[in-house]
Each structure stands twice: as structure tokens, then as C-alpha cells.
Amino acid sequence: MNDDPILYINGEYVSLSTARISPLDQGFLLGDGVFDVVSAWKGVIFKLDEHIERFFDSMLAACLDPGWSIDQWKKTIVETVRKNELHDATIRFIVTRGVPKEVVADPRSFDATIIVWAAPYIFLADEDTRQKGIRLMISSTRGFPSDSLDPRYKCLDRLHSQLVRLEALSAGYDDAIWLDHTGNVSESAASNIFAVKNRVVYTPAGGILRGVTRQTFVDLALAAGYKCEEVAMTPFDLYTADEVFTTSTAGGALAVREIAGRQVRQTAPGPVTVKLNEDYWALRESGVHGTSIYD
Ligand SMILES: Cc1ncc(COP(=O)(O)O)c(C=O)c1O
Structure with a gap:
């Protein structure tokens, strides 16, 4: 297992040890964000379309869509797994309302934070x-x-x-x-x-x-x-x-x-x-x- 996995964060692929999000990010401060988790086994992601559809529903209902197409999400998810050379993987993709433009945040005006993270496959129990x-x-x-x-x-x-x-x-x-x-x-x-x-x-x-x-x-x-x-x-x-x-x-x-x-x-x-x-x-x-x- 890679001790320092690569993740996608706001336009860049960076190692986990150097990845940063702001302490003012609304995801961190308020839990204001949505996510989904998909998994890969033997190099194949299962039901990616269904997970992305659920993710889009969560984003739409939470008024959080950063404007990415389904294809952009898919490509970034696949690329994140590739960069980590994983075949059996758990992949989490997250969008938060990001850092507010004003001190007193208006939830309508935001710059989303996007994170895609891949780890070796996780079972809920040993x-x-x-x-x-x-x-x-x-x-x-x-x-x-x-x-x-x-x-x-x-x-x-x-x-x-x-x-x-x-x-x-x-x-x-x-x-x-x-x-x-x-x-x-x-x-x-x-x-x-x-x-x-x-x-x-x-x-x-x-x-x-x-x-x-x-x-x-x-x-x-x-x-x-x-x-x-x-x-x-x-x-x-x-x-x-x-x-x-x-x-x-x-x-x-x-x-x-x-x-x-x-x-x-x-x-x-x-x-x-x-x-x-x-x-x-x-x-x-x-x-x-x-x-x-x-x-
Ligand atoms: C609250 C809750 N229920 C059910 C599930 C199972 O969903 P899925 O089968 O899509 O992993 C999850 C997954 O994380 C969950 O968080």
C-alpha cells in the first residue's frame, strides 16, 4: 500500500501529505458538502454510473453543483485510481461549498472544493x-x-x-x-x-x-x-x-x-x-x- 497516496483536489493531483484545504472550508466548518463512495475490484469499478447519478441527486438537492459533467467526474475518478496503481480500491468523491467569499457566508455564493480520493479496497469487517x-x-x-x-x-x-x-x-x-x-x-x-x-x-x-x-x-x-x-x-x-x-x-x-x-x-x-x-x-x-x- 502506498503510504502517501495521490488525490485530486481542486484541479491538481497532489500527495496526501501535501494536500490542503482551508480551515474556512464550509465542508470542514459545517459539514456542508456531499459525497459518494464507489469501489473497484480487479481493476473494474462497479456501477459507477449509478453512484454518479446518486451523487448528482445529492448535489442538485443541496444546490452544490460545481458544474462538472458526468464525464469529467468519471475521468477524474478513473485517473485518481490509475495514479495510485490500485486494482482493488475504495474511491470517495466529495464536493463542499468551499471557502465563502464573505466572512458571514452566503450559501448561494461559493467556490466549490472538489476532492477525489482512492484507497485500497475497504471491507466493513475483517x-x-x-x-x-x-x-x-x-x-x-x-x-x-x-x-x-x-x-x-x-x-x-x-x-x-x-x-x-x-x-x-x-x-x-x-x-x-x-x-x-x-x-x-x-x-x-x-x-x-x-x-x-x-x-x-x-x-x-x-x-x-x-x-x-x-x-x-x-x-x-x-x-x-x-x-x-x-x-x-x-x-x-x-x-x-x-x-x-x-x-x-x-x-x-x-x-x-x-x-x-x-x-x-x-x-x-x-x-x-x-x-x-x-x-x-x-x-x-x-x-x-x-x-x-x-x-
Ligand atoms: C447511511 C448509509 N446507508 C447505506 C449505505 C450503503 O450504500 P451503498 O450500497 O451505496 O454503499 C451507506 C454507504 O456508505 C450509508 O452511508
Whole structure:
């Protein structure tokens, strides 16, 4: 691994050790920015178009578009991975409202900060935990209602997620999910959640970031002949499921073996989780939905 990776920042490729953003940047001061995270495996980025589409939605809704075309984003993302000579990579692209022109900042007038950063591929859990499954708690912190901060914004303001993670780790769990303000199951800091019951695959319908991996697993479940339903779910649905798993760009499916002190019925990873995760990695390796970095 390169100790001093190259990243793109405001028009230049620079090493991480020399990269600078201003302490007055609104992304740093206020969490005023949006981002997305995509990954590459064996030299191929998976579903780059879908991630960029979600990123453009976040930018549009946050009035943050610096005017780059989809093609400019794609080229810069691919070039950043190339410069770091990575084949298995996690790539984060960020736009913030930048440094304000006035001391009292008017959010309509800004010079965006753009950063594209690539690191070796990140799995949410180490290999042993991926085999055994994770222990999840249900956080006492609720998600934002959509009339406050719609969870579909993939935004920099992540204190909420950090508090959830702190609560989980301090209580000895691997991670936590949160509920929405009505008590329905939402998601975790970096993943969506699924439950399998009697061979039907369920995932929360709303109050979530629309995970690209979540959609991939819905499509794979349907293609494999499972019924798949996007529904309102409560913790009871997780406690009584046969299998529970989370999904994210950082590893595909991660089996859950325990939820808030209840053992998940089927020993993790359960057969549906294993099947769908194998299909996910096979799809990635097939090159379908892939953007090749080195061809
Ligand atoms: C809050 C949240 N939910 C879900 C996800 C999973 O999304 P994806 O599958 O696009 O990685 C993420 C990813 O970071 C996230 O931050």
C-alpha cells in the first residue's frame, strides 16, 4: 500500500501529505458538502454510473453543483485510481461549498472544493467477522425525518452516524442500526439492512440512503427466484427473521448473527445470504455494470 497516496483536489493531483484545504472550508466548518463512495475490484469499478447519478441527486438537492459533467467526474475518478496503481480500491468523491467569499457566508455564493480520493479496497469487517457474522444493536439515536434532513442526501454531516457507532462499540457490538422517528427500521452508518423469512427477502422501503448495493441485492434476489419486498419493518421483524444481513459498497453482504441480544435464527451466514453474496461477487467479476480502469 502506498503510504502517501495521490488525490485530486481542486484541479491538481497532489500527495496526501501535501494536500490542503482551508480551515474556512464550509465542508470542514459545517459539514456542508456531499459525497459518494464507489469501489473497484480487479481493476473494474462497479456501477459507477449509478453512484454518479446518486451523487448528482445529492448535489442538485443541496444546490452544490460545481458544474462538472458526468464525464469529467468519471475521468477524474478513473485517473485518481490509475495514479495510485490500485486494482482493488475504495474511491470517495466529495464536493463542499468551499471557502465563502464573505466572512458571514452566503450559501448561494461559493467556490466549490472538489476532492477525489482512492484507497485500497475497504471491507466493513475483517475476514473472521465476515465469516462469523456481526452483532448489531439498535441505537437509541433515531434517523432524521425527511422533513429535517432527508436520508437520501449522502452528505458530509455525519455526527449522527458517529454517535450511533460510538454507542454500539462502547456497548461491545460491532455496529448498530437506527430506527426512523416512527420506530421503523432504517439502516446503519454505512449499510442498508435485509431480513429473510420463509425464503422471502425484505428490506426497509424508506427512511434510508438508497444504497447502490441494496438495489443490486434486490435485483439479484428477484433474479434468483426469491420474492423480495420493500416494506416498513420494525425491530420485531429482525428478531424473528431466519437470516439478517447488511449491504454496502464496502464488501457486499455482511451476515448478522445477533441483534440486540437475540441470536438470529439461522447460523450466520445463512444460505440466502451466502447465495446472494456469491451472486454479487460473480456479477462484479463478470464486468457487467463495470468501468475498466486500465483498458
Ligand atoms: C447511511 C448509509 N446507508 C447505506 C449505505 C450503503 O450504500 P451503498 O450500497 O451505496 O454503499 C451507506 C454507504 O456508505 C450509508 O452511508
